[in-house]
Amino acid sequence: MVDVSGKPSTAREAVARGHIAFTPDALRQVRGGGLKKGDPFETARLAGIMAVKHTAALIPLCHPLPISHADVRITPASDGYDIEARVRTTASTGVEMEALTAVSVAALTVYDMVKAIDKGMVIGEIRLIEKTGGKSGPWKRSR
Amino acid sequence: MVDVSGKPSTAREAVARGHIAFTPDALRQVRGGGLKKGDPFETARLAGIMAVKHTAALIPLCHPLPISHADVRITPASDGYDIEARVRTTASTGVEMEALTAVSVAALTVYDMVKAIDKGMVIGEIRLIEKTGGKSGPWKRSR
Amino acid sequence: MVDVSGKPSTAREAVARGHIAFTPDALRQVRGGGLKKGDPFETARLAGIMAVKHTAALIPLCHPLPISHADVRITPASDGYDIEARVRTTASTGVEMEALTAVSVAALTVYDMVKAIDKGMVIGEIRLIEKTGGKSGPWKRSR
Amino acid sequence: MVDVSGKPSTAREAVARGHIAFTPDALRQVRGGGLKKGDPFETARLAGIMAVKHTAALIPLCHPLPISHADVRITPASDGYDIEARVRTTASTGVEMEALTAVSVAALTVYDMVKAIDKGMVIGEIRLIEKTGGKSGPWKRSR
Amino acid sequence: MVDVSGKPSTAREAVARGHIAFTPDALRQVRGGGLKKGDPFETARLAGIMAVKHTAALIPLCHPLPISHADVRITPASDGYDIEARVRTTASTGVEMEALTAVSVAALTVYDMVKAIDKGMVIGEIRLIEKTGGKSGPWKRSR
Amino acid sequence: MVDVSGKPSTAREAVARGHIAFTPDALRQVRGGGLKKGDPFETARLAGIMAVKHTAALIPLCHPLPISHADVRITPASDGYDIEARVRTTASTGVEMEALTAVSVAALTVYDMVKAIDKGMVIGEIRLIEKTGGKSGPWKRSR
Numbered sequence: 054m055v056d057v058s059g060k061p062s063t064a065r066e067a068v069a070r071g072h073i074a075f076t077p078d079a080l081r082q083v084r085g086g087g088l089k090k091g092d093p094f095e096t097a098r099l100a101g102i103m104a105v106k107h108t109a110a111l112i113p114l115c116h117p118l119p120i121s122h123a124d125v126r127i128t129p130a131s132d133g134y135d136i137e138a139r140v141r142t143t144a145s146t147g148v149e150m151e152a153l154t155a156v157s158v159a160a161l162t163v164y165d166m167v168k169a170i171d172k173g174m175v176i177g178e179i180r181l182i183e184k185t186g187g188k189s190g191p192w193k194r195s196r
Numbered sequence: 197m198v199d200v201s202g203k204p205s206t207a208r209e210a211v212a213r214g215h216i217a218f219t220p221d222a223l224r225q226v227r228g229g230g231l232k233k234g235d236p237f238e239t240a241r242l243a244g245i246m247a248v249k250h251t252a253a254l255i256p257l258c259h260p261l262p263i264s265h266a267d268v269r270i271t272p273a274s275d276g277y278d279i280e281a282r283v284r285t286t287a288s289t290g291v292e293m294e295a296l297t298a299v300s301v302a303a304l305t306v307y308d309m310v311k312a313i314d315k316g317m318v319i320g321e322i323r324l325i326e327k328t329g330g331k332s333g334p335w336k337r338s339r
Numbered sequence: 340m341v342d343v344s345g346k347p348s349t350a351r352e353a354v355a356r357g358h359i360a361f362t363p364d365a366l367r368q369v370r371g372g373g374l375k376k377g378d379p380f381e382t383a384r385l386a387g388i389m390a391v392k393h394t395a396a397l398i399p400l401c402h403p404l405p406i407s408h409a410d411v412r413i414t415p416a417s418d419g420y421d422i423e424a425r426v427r428t429t430a431s432t433g434v435e436m437e438a439l440t441a442v443s444v445a446a447l448t449v450y451d452m453v454k455a456i457d458k459g460m461v462i463g464e465i466r467l468i469e470k471t472g473g474k475s476g477p478w479k480r481s482r
Numbered sequence: 483m484v485d486v487s488g489k490p491s492t493a494r495e496a497v498a499r500g501h502i503a504f505t506p507d508a509l510r511q512v513r514g515g516g517l518k519k520g521d522p523f524e525t526a527r528l529a530g531i532m533a534v535k536h537t538a539a540l541i542p543l544c545h546p547l548p549i550s551h552a553d554v555r556i557t558p559a560s561d562g563y564d565i566e567a568r569v570r571t572t573a574s575t576g577v578e579m580e581a582l583t584a585v586s587v588a589a590l591t592v593y594d595m596v597k598a599i600d601k602g603m604v605i606g607e608i609r610l611i612e613k614t615g616g617k618s619g620p621w622k623r624s625r
Numbered sequence: 626m627v628d629v630s631g632k633p634s635t636a637r638e639a640v641a642r643g644h645i646a647f648t649p650d651a652l653r654q655v656r657g658g659g660l661k662k663g664d665p666f667e668t669a670r671l672a673g674i675m676a677v678k679h680t681a682a683l684i685p686l687c688h689p690l691p692i693s694h695a696d697v698r699i700t701p702a703s704d705g706y707d708i709e710a711r712v713r714t715t716a717s718t719g720v721e722m723e724a725l726t727a728v729s730v731a732a733l734t735v736y737d738m739v740k741a742i743d744k745g746m747v748i749g750e751i752r753l754i755e756k757t758g759g760k761s762g763p764w765k766r767s768r
Numbered sequence: 769m770v771d772v773s774g775k776p777s778t779a780r781e782a783v784a785r786g787h788i789a790f791t792p793d794a795l796r797q798v799r800g801g802g803l804k805k806g807d808p809f810e811t812a813r814l815a816g817i818m819a820v821k822h823t824a825a826l827i828p829l830c831h832p833l834p835i836s837h838a839d840v841r842i843t844p845a846s847d848g849y850d851i852e853a854r855v856r857t858t859a860s861t862g863v864e865m866e867a868l869t870a871v872s873v874a875a876l877t878v879y880d881m882v883k884a885i886d887k888g889m890v891i892g893e894i895r896l897i898e899k900t901g902g903k904s905g906p907w908k909r910s911r
Binding site: 071096099100103104107110111112113114115149150153154157158160161162164165166168169172173174175176177178179180181184189192194 | 214239242243246247250253254255256257258292293296297300301303304305307308309311312315316317318319320321322323324327332335337
Binding site for chain 2: 681682685686688689690691716
């Protein structure tokens with residue numbers, strides 16, 4: 054989505070995913086639309102993309118990296134929503150913390166937008182799916 | 197821990213919890229000490245407390261609140277660590293987003309400190325336990 | 340939109356407006372939809388609301404205020420879009436800088452979202468419409 | 483003004499301009515000196531330069547860029563002041579948002595410094611004058 | 626300088642001071658004017674005032690306070706410059722960290738503005754002079 | 769400590785030092801342990817490392833740099849503690865402001881952690897020890 058530069062050969066990428074579980078009643082209300090605060094998923098998507106820029110301010114030993122791409126997708130799941138973030142950098146370092154932070158903040162924003170109708174939501178399964186780049190090389194979650 | 201003012205009668209409080217699951221091998225290495233980056237749990241505890249101050253910068257529709265107390269505790273669990281945040285405000289509004297953000301950022305910081313030995317950690321069960329204050333009144337997770 | 344507390348009698352409010360002028364061709368493309376970066380006006384609306392929180396970081400002699408409400412509306416005009424921001428505080432001080440900053444940042448965000456198809460947009464008429472509160476008392480733009 | 487590196491051949495530059503209109507009475511008072519808050523134009527110049535660093539925090543889909551030069555000039559005009567910002571980067575991307583943000587924040591700061599004597603000021607004509615670099619190549623405002 | 630509200634009876638205040646020592650040659654050049662980066666002391670004064678707003682972002686266990694006044698004065702001393710910061714809050718808590726941070730950042734900014742002609746400057750004697758308010762009550766440096 | 773990339777030949781480095789003087793009584797209490805707020809030196813070390821990332825937000829004419837390493841060491845001295853910061857960048861510019869800011873913020877954080885038992889601490893001798901890189905070339909403090 055944010056494609057600042059187009060250096061495909063040196064780009065490092067990380068993909069992270071997470072989940073937010075609703076109660077059935079909250080799911081019905083949210084899917085029926087009409088939340089007072091506006092579309093929770095468009096707001097959460099933007100908050101997740103912006104969170105990439107906040108990663109170094111949140112994680113003490115992270116330093117800011119030149120980000121060339123950041124995207125967040127939120128898709129319906131049976132009991133709530135799945136969140137996926139994909140982040141790329143032109144630096145020779147991994148961006149897994151940026152992707153995990155994007156997922157976490159997108160999930161927190163969904164919670165904030167929906168909490169007037171359901172405070173029991175549970176955020177979980179925040180995990181790295183795969184990464185390339187960095188000193189430790191590529192990594193992919195098995196199964 | 198951070199007890200800025202001492203107005204007990206008007207204080208609003210929120211408690212949130214979360215979990216980070218390690219692989220057995222990573223758990224053994226972390227519990228044996230010797231991580232190169234320093235004590236991950238003291239760093240994560242501080243990052244969680246500081247995250248309370250970043251909540252309004254991360255969540256689009258949150259505004260900054262006067263925080264009178266913020267604490268984060270990280271305790272060993274069978275397959276990883278449990279994280280609990282407790283936040284109080286003197287404002288007449290809820291601080292559940294601050295507590296949930298503190299838990300999330302503490303978990304992300306544990307991940308960052310340990311990721312050199314294990315990238316498969318999973319952050320989960322981030323949820324509100326109880327809150328007082330705000331327009332919606334007190335709330336407590338059942339069971 | 341963001342109604343943190345409900346103290347009507349002490350609330351101070353400021354309303355500011357501005358405008359962004361497009362070329363006719365850009366207007367046609369934007370109104371026809373299909374911008375690659377997503378809905379520019381929902382993103383700009385959120386950026387304007389969030390800018391209220393950044394005001395003290397941008398304007399050297401502004402200090403952070405407790406904001407109880409912030410809203411931004413973007414409506415079509417003949418040659419572009421009108422932007423209006425409404426901000427309320429519970430502090431005994433004016434919030435005109437917050438409202439003017441919200442309008443400015445919403446306009447800059449529209450520019451950013453549309454600049455791939457038109458770099459000639461002009462942002463203008465950023466002005467205070469009315470305010471209450473603060474040492475200088477109420478103020479209203481004549482006509 | 484801030485010449486961090488000296489890579490002339492790869493530098494990308496953007497120039498933006500804007501205007502702030504005063505009432506004749508306010509213009510007389512400001513030009514006569516003696517504002518209580520200090521020199522509004524030196525403060526506004528600095529605020530504009532610093533705003534370049536805040537651009538990515540304000541505009542949701544902007545990412546931070548390595549800035550090699552940022553300057554803001556404020557010059558008297560018949561009914562107020564003209565503001566010009568010039569920003570350079572060593573990255574292969576445009577910096578028009580940084581230049582437009584610098585102009586906007588410098589104008590808002592002039593407003594803040596002068597608002598005790600005039601709340602009717604109008605900020606306008608914020609526009610890109612020219613740019614080089616970025617995927618879209620050079621651009622220059624006609625006439 | 627920044628007098629946001631006028632509640633004299635509840636105001637808490639802190640005063641801090643510090644010093645920056647120059648080499649005689651650097652002192653002669655700076656006092657003779659003509660630094661390329663502009664007036665170092667006006668820039669440093671503003672940076673010190675703005676640093677009050679950054680205190681909670683810098684000091685892990687500080688939380689943001691409602692600041693009602695912040696001022697920084699830089700005055701010539703025999704071998705350099707003295708810096709004094711005065712900060713007031715309407716909260717029932719001390720603002721000594723805000724005053725000490727203002728002095729530190731003003732001194733660092735003087736260093737930054739002058740370092741092209743002298744890298745040997747030494748910042749020192751950063752100390753609290755007096756404070757009122759907070760749980761620990763008033764405090765005044767003896768002699 | 770934070771070794772993001774491993775480009776030894778182009779790395780620029782700066783080393784700064786400072787000092788915080790305690791009263792003998794405070795020194796005895798701190799060295800005896802048992803401060804309520806936790807380990808002041810681990811917190812201050814982290815605050816110093818994080819301050820590197822805040823440098824450009826604090827110093828008006830500094831722009832953010834790509835930091836490849838940042839470390840802070842706090843060691844006991846006869847009347848207090850010595851603080852040393854070491855910062856490296858991959859950019860072709862000096863990082864002396866980042867190192868001096870890290871020392872200053874680490875010292876302020878020690879003050880904040882210990883101020884409940886001693887408000888008379890004095891921060892001093894903040895100075896550059898040596899640097900490489902930047903337009904002005906290498907520099908080393910004599911004696």
